Amino acid sequence: MQPAENAPADVGEIEEPRLADLYVYWAAKRPAAGGRPPRGAIDPVDIPKILPFLMLVEIHGPERFFFRLVGTNVAQGIDPTGRYLAEGAPDGPYRAHIVALFGECQRRGGPVYAISLYDGPSGPQRRTHRLFLPVEPRPGDPPLMLVGQVTESEKSHNGSLWQVAPQMIATPVLKSLDSGGRR
Numbered sequence: 001m002q003p004a005e006n007a008p009a010d011v012g013e014i015e016e017p018r019l020a021d022l023y024v025y026w027a028a029k030r031p032a033a034g035g036r037p038p039r040g041a042i043d044p045v046d047i048p049k050i051l052p053f054l055m056l057v058e059i060h061g062p063e064r065f066f067f068r069l070v071g072t073n074v075a076q077g078i079d080p081t082g083r084y085l086a087e088g089a090p091d092g093p094y095r096a097h098i099v100a101l102f103g104e105c106q107r108r109g110g111p112v113y114a115i116s117l118y119d120g121p122s123g124p125q126r127r128t129h130r131l132f133l134p135v136e137p138r139p140g141d142p143p144l145m146l147v148g149q150v151t152e153s154e155k156s157h158n159g160s161l162w163q164v165a166p167q168m169i170a171t172p173v174l175k176s177l178d179s180g181g182r183r
Helices: 009-013 017-028 093-108
Strands: 054-061 064-070 112-120 123-135 144-153 168-176
Touching: 009 017, 017 123, 017 144, 054 093, 064 093, 093 112, 093 123, 093 144, 093 168
Parallel strands: none
Antiparallel strands: 054 064, 054 144, 112 123, 112 168, 123 144
16 A cells, blocks of 8 residues: 555654555545544455554543454464453553553544564564554444554564563654644
């Protein structure tokens, strides 16, 4: 997927190409006036190259996130599909970090791009790019978030961050995108 002429002006802020494509897809599904795309307009099957890196997350409260869909590249080691965050991620700094990232998207009310660094006993440093995109839910349904997540590292790891908590967590990049609509 190549960024279209009418791609959001800030798509260049996203370093990870698959997440840039996801942002273009999300922006194209928005109403003409901007805002959040409706749930009915989002179909992960439309973006097969990005599907392994996607999550569709329901928000049931400030720290209650339900994973409706989790792509195969995100679900390394453990698949949280059909579970709440608290059921899949061990209590501690990593879960608190993930809750804070989801909360930041909720607080800002629009797309958020983050790069996080993790280091620990499961292998060398991991650099994870995440794109949090709010979606307008169907009436009566909980708020939704479409999340893209791509992890890069020097070699494979002996477990997911859900299973082996990192010893170091840092988020050097956390930025709001979408200053008010499409170009």
